[in-house]
Amino acid sequence: MRLSQMLFVTLREDPAEAEIPSHKLLLRAGYIRRIASGVYAYLPLLWRVLTKVSKIVREEMDATGAQECLLPQLQPAELWKESGRWDTYTKAEGIMFAFIDRREQQVALGPTHEEVITTIARDMIRSYRQLPLHLYQIQTKFRDEIRPRFGLMRGREFIMKDGYSFHPDHASLKATYDDMYRAYTNMLRRSGLDFRAVEADSGAIGGSGSHEFMVLAEAGEDEVLYTDDGQYAANVEKAVSLPPEAEPSRFDTCKQLDTPNTPTIQSLCDFLDCSPSQIVKNVLYQVTYDNERSVLVLVSIRGDQDVNEVKLQNQLTRQASDYGGSTVIDLTVPDAEAQQQWATKPLPLGYIAPDLADDYIAPKSAVAPKFLRLADPTVVELKNFVTGSNQSGHHVVGANWGDTFRLPEQVVDLRKAIAGDRAQHDPSQLIRSARGIEIGHIFQLGTKYSQALGATYTSEQGEDNPLFMGCYGVGVSRLAQAAVEQSYDKNGIIWPVAIAPYHAIVVIPNIGDAQQTEAAETLYQELNAAGVETLLDDRDERAGVKFKDAELIGIPFRIVTGRSLKSGKVEVTQRASGETEDIVLEDVVEVIKRWVLEATSP
Ligand code: ATP
Ligand code: MG
Numbered sequence: 196m197r198l199s200q201m202l203f204v205t206l207r208e209d210p211a212e213a214e215i216p217s218h219k220l221l222l223r224a225g226y227i228r229r230i231a232s233g234v235y236a237y238l239p240l241l242w243r244v245l246t247k248v249s250k251i252v253r254e255e256m257d258a259t260g261a262q263e264c265l266l267p268q269l270q271p272a273e274l275w276k277e278s279g280r281w282d283t284y285t286k287a288e289g290i291m292f293a294f295i296d297r298r299e300q301q302v303a304l305g306p307t308h309e310e311v312i313t314t315i316a317r318d319m320i321r322s323y324r325q326l327p328l329h330l331y332q333i334q335t336k337f338r339d340e341i342r343p344r345f346g347l348m349r350g351r352e353f354i355m356k357d358g359y360s361f362h363p364d365h366a367s368l369k370a371t372y373d374d375m376y377r378a379y380t381n382m383l384r385r386s387g388l389d390f391r392a393v394e395a396d397s398g399a400i401g402g403s404g405s406h407e408f409m410v411l412a413e414a415g416e417d418e419v420l421y422t423d424d425g426q427y428a429a430n431v432e433k434a435v436s437l438p439p440e441a442e443p444s445r446f447d448t449c450k451q452l453d454t455p456n457t458p459t460i461q462s463l464c465d466f467l468d469c470s471p472s473q474i475v476k477n478v479l480y481q482v483t484y485d486n487e488r489s490v491l492v493l494v495s496i497r498g499d500q501d502v503n504e505v506k507l508q509n510q511l512t513r514q515a516s517d518y519g520g521s522t523v524i525d526l527t528v529p530d531a532e533a534q535q536q537w538a539t540k541p542l543p544l545g546y547i548a549p550d551l552a553d554d555y556i557a558p559k560s561a562v563a564p565k566f567l568r569l570a571d572p573t574v575v576e577l578k579n580f581v582t583g584s585n586q587s588g589h590h591v592v593g594a595n596w597g598d599t600f601r602l603p604e605q606v607v608d609l610r611k612a613i614a615g616d617r618a619q620h621d622p623s624q625l626i627r628s629a630r631g632i633e634i635g636h637i638f639q640l641g642t643k644y645s646q647a648l649g650a651t652y653t654s655e656q657g658e659d660n661p662l663f664m665g666c667y668g669v670g671v672s673r674l675a676q677a678a679v680e681q682s683y684d685k686n687g688i689i690w691p692v693a694i695a696p697y698h699a700i701v702v703i704p705n706i707g708d709a710q711q712t713e714a715a716e717t718l719y720q721e722l723n724a725a726g727v728e729t730l731l732d733d734r735d736e737r738a739g740v741k742f743k744d745a746e747l748i749g750i751p752f753r754i755v756t757g758r759s760l761k762s763g764k765v766e767v768t769q770r771a772s773g774e775t776e777d778i779v780l781e782d783v784v785e786v787i788k789r790w791v792l793e794a795t796s797p
Pocket of ligand 2: 636
């Protein structure tokens with residue numbers, strides 16, 4: 196392609212709307228254009244990048260035996276009501292664009308496709324002989340994100356590859372899941388990304404059923420915890436670790452003390468001159484289920500530790516049926532206004548004990564009459580601990596489970612792992628933290644959707660069983676931007692060769708010079724003919740402008756038909772290393788062709 200004929204507009208200044216380097220660079224270099232919040236036009240250069248990413252994705256998916264299809268973006272509400280997700284997606288999370296069509300029917304734009312694909316499976320899969328089956332698509336997804344930002348990183352319209360597999364049992368699902376783990380590893384490696392596969396939260400299902408593929412970068416919205424020995428990496432939402440040892444308590448008799456103005460752990464530690472690890476703190480939450488029933492939850496956890504609300508939400512989802520619900524709609528620390536809805540008297544906030552009486556809860560059908568009491572394992576072994584007394588301005592010290600308070604029946608890991616903790620697999624390894632951009636997510640869904648939608652198959656023994664499912668997503672447009680976030684310098688983008696829009700750019704320093712132009716034209720033709728995707732900068736611009744633009748747009752190999760032509764050579768510069776060498780005209784095509792092949796072979 197000739198630059199003189201392209202829509203080629205670059206900006207010298209950073210656009211005000213962009214915060215992170217990759218977003219600024221993609222705008223400046225003319226790859227994308229913002230149309231509305233979280234909505235971007237993919238201009239021709241970016242479209243080539245996206246096409247290359249998609250090609251790698253397709254090759255890796257097809258190699259596993261998965262089949263490509265294209266599912267509708269317009270989805271009827273009924274399917275989402277059947278799966279029980281309509282309210283969560285339109286109201287609670289509100290992430291789905293939903294509207295009413297001219298037939299007065301509710302419809303939505305697909306944020307994801309479990310409902311659609313499960314409906315197809317329900318209709319078309321009859322027998323175990325048809326299994327396993329894996330369908331995928333590459334398509335625009337719509338999500339009304341609360342905070343669209345960072346350009347393509349979090350858009351409201353973006354391109355995703357999503358795949359769904361169907362199995363007769365868990366073993367078959369696990370085999371495909373392992374294939375996907377390898378396929379995803381290949382996709383990201385081939386795209387030139389530096390990434391880590393991390394254990395991810397898999398909602399209430401739990402287990403080791405989910406991995407995220409993270410590109411480590413400061414701009415990442417996720418936090419990854421890992422160990423240096425490479426044995427452990429997990430999203431902070433899911434991460435586990437060993438907490439530091441608790442300090443021995445300095446209180447050996449149980450008594451209530453006046454502790455005025457000590458509603459926080461810090462103020463209490465200062466007042467009593469004790470360690471936060473000697474304290475049992477009791478945190479109050481309010482969960483609301485999809486049947487609009489609320490439950491007040493009291494979590495007892497060590498004073499120096501924090502509650503991981505994702506783990507808490509998963510636990511509460513697992514207990515939903517105890518309260519007649521199926522999913523969690525809302526989980527909050529109830530504020531004064533929320534407390535007024537159910538509290539019979541003012542709560543001793545900041546001084547709550549594990550045995551806070553149930554009669555604080557007014558008898559109302561919408562609120563469960565008893566606190567749900569959960570203890571994190573960190574409090575179980577504590578001796579002579581400090582905790583609230585249910586009376587403002589007073590704490591109990593020297594308390595013990597069994598004597599002073601009853602240990603809650605349910606002990607569940609609800610603790611947030613943090614950097615500096617010791618690793619469970621090897622306590623000599625310390626947990627470290629890094630920011631990550633989630634590029635892909637693979638997930639063992641089990642029978643969640645097949646049961647909700649009644650998708651079954653007939654087994655070899657003639658039984659009707661629900662299908663086991665897996666789902667696998669990769670953000671194609673997010674991947675493209677993450678590649679930039681990981682690879683740029685002060686002069687612009689440095690594309691990995693495999694996904695660069697073009698491999699090479701031939702620059703004519705002065706188009707008025709016939710010799711320069713002729714040599715460039717010939718190279719341009721020959722390179723393209725040899726399969727090296729090449730741009731020709733034949734614009735009537737100063738050489739300096741052309742060099743700057745070539746660097747900004749990040750083309751891996753730049754060839755300049757300049758001064759060295761006199762000695763039958765051209766100047767070739769590699770964008771990544773900045774190295775320049777003069778190469779004999781006759782050899783250039785072969786050399787660059789070889790470089791491209793080396794960098795793009797799977
Ligand atoms: P996130 O936690 O970042 O919101 P998610 O868990 O909602 O992502 P999935 O539903 O697993 O994402 O989607 C699969 C992939 O699609 C993600 O790994 C990510 O690469 C991409 N993706 C998700 N949301 C967006 C978005 N708003 N903009 C661009 N890409 C996205
Ligand atoms: Mg995710």
